[in-house]
Amino acid sequence: MSPARTGRSALPPAILLMGPTASGKTDLAIALSERFPLEIVSVDSALVFRDMNLGTAKPDAATLKAFPHHLVDIIGPEEAYSAAQFVADASRLIGEINARGRVPLLVGGTMLYFRALQAGLADLPAADPATRAAIDAEAQERGWPALHAELAKLDPATAARLAPNDQQRIQRALEICRVSGQPMSALLAQQAAPPVADALALGLLPSARSVLAERIGTRFKAMLAAGLEDEVADLRARYRLHPGLPSMRCVGYRQVWEAQDGLYPRGELLDRGSAATRQLAKRQLTWMNNTLRPETFDCLAGDLEISVAARVDQFLAGAARRG
Incomplete structure (x- = not known):
């Protein structure tokens, strides 16, 4: 466009x-x-x-x-x-x-x-209940800001546009990284x-x-x-x-x-x-x-x-x- x-x-x-x-x-x-x-x-x-x-x-x-x-x-x-x-x-x-x-x-x-x-x-991977449950458990233990910091290492482009407490989007971005082995930003760019x-x-x-x-x-x-x-x-x-x-x-x-x-x-x-x-x-x-x-x-x-x-x-x- x-x-x-x-x-x-x-x-x-x-x-x-x-x-x-x-x-x-x-x-x-x-x-x-x-x-x-x-x-x-x-x-x-x-x-x-x-x-x-x-x-x-x-x-x-x-x-x-x-x-x-x-x-x-x-x-x-x-x-x-x-x-x-x-x-x-x-x-x-x-x-x-x-x-x-x-x-x-x-x-x-x-x-x-x-x-x-x-x-x-983008052709993003489907939701994976087991991965989401694991991320939620980690968030309860460590807090969403800590998972945001982890996302910043795996996918800095996506982390840069997310707030440290944006639970839904941090969860999805980490899920994609873990399931696909690729950052969401790279998949979107393709x-x-x-x-x-x-x-x-x-x-x-x-x-x-x-x-x-x-x-x-x-x-x-x-x-x-x-x-x-x-x-x-x-x-x-x-x-x-x-x-x-x-x-x-x-x-x-x-x-x-x-x-x-x-x-x-x-x-x-x-x-x-x-x-x-x-x-x-x-x-x-x-x-x-x-x-x-x-x-x-x-x-x-x-x-x-x-x-x-x-x-x-x-x-x-x-x-x-x-x-």
């Missing part, structure tokens, strides 16, 4: 808009949709879940009615959704939206989904896939990370004030959930679950949730800077909408000429 690829004029156009949490992606996507014939496709592994609204910063019902978002509210919180499913769904939607004479605007912060769409999915669209990739980066951190803290405080704890309690009452599910591993939901289970005082929830969200933003920025490398815009700039709209207008004009 790079501009350098041959045959891109024969591919349908698409716009990718990525950025860390709290960078203003949704507001910008809506503003662009008011200017251009676009349809929004969510690239967010949390927005796929029904009834998870506050902690995912899901657009409200009025916004979703005025600006429909594909791939939002498509599964229950007790289910799972994979990168492979996303690629299949997004590829189908790109074709359908272009057939309607419109252009898909793929918006979100799940960088693995963007990478999978652009470069394909995979290539033909592009599905002539895509313009745009990224929102903060010129001052401290300002983004302030936004994150303010937003998580607002989520709590709006009733995030009640939302999690309601989810636990309505669905058969456990803390290992992807839905309950989402930032914010995991911290509320732990507080509700008494793993730490509720008074620490704001700080813990904000810190976890800042770590998420850091991982997202690492993905963007080191792997995805989109054209970047300062998400804190006063003229952000004007600058991005000008680039989109240029891209769509070129796509119309090529088409």
Whole structure:
């Protein structure tokens, strides 16, 4: 999906808009949709879940009615959704939206989904229950930071983009190393896939990370004030959930679950949730800077909408000429 690829004029156009949490992606996507014939496709592994609204910063019902978002509210919180499913769904939607004479605007912060769409999915080994159990046992004895340090020796590229307490991803990366004998980063680098669209990739980066951190803290405080704890309690009452599910591993939901289970005082929830969200933003920025490398815009700039709209207008004009 790079501009350098041959045959891109024969591919349908698409716009990718990525950025860390709290960078203003949704507001910008809506503003662009008011200017251009676009349809929004969510690239967010949390927005796929029904009834998870506050902690995912899901657009409200009025916004979703005025600006429909594909791939939002498509599964229950007790289910799972994979990168492979996303690629299949997004590829189908790109074709359908272009057939309607419109252009898909793929918006979100799940960088693995963007990478999978652009470069394909690697042929990674299947889950190995025995290996996972062994890793979990080691984590209980030594702690996840120690396993992160081990991963840094085996697969420094993958470890660099993971937080020392990112249990799920550290476990998977170590599992791949032990089962295949190769680092996950090397396996991912081997995979290539033909592009599905002539895509313009745009990224929102903060010129001052401290300002983004302030936004994150303010937003998580607002989520709590709006009733995030009640939302999690309601989810636990309505669905058969456990803390290992992807839905309950989402930032914010995991911290509320732990507080509700008494793993730490509720008074620490704001700080813990904000810190976890800042770590998420850091991982997202690492993905963007080191792997995805989109054209970047300062998400804190006063003229952000004007600058991005000008680039989109240029891209769509070129796509119309090529088409």
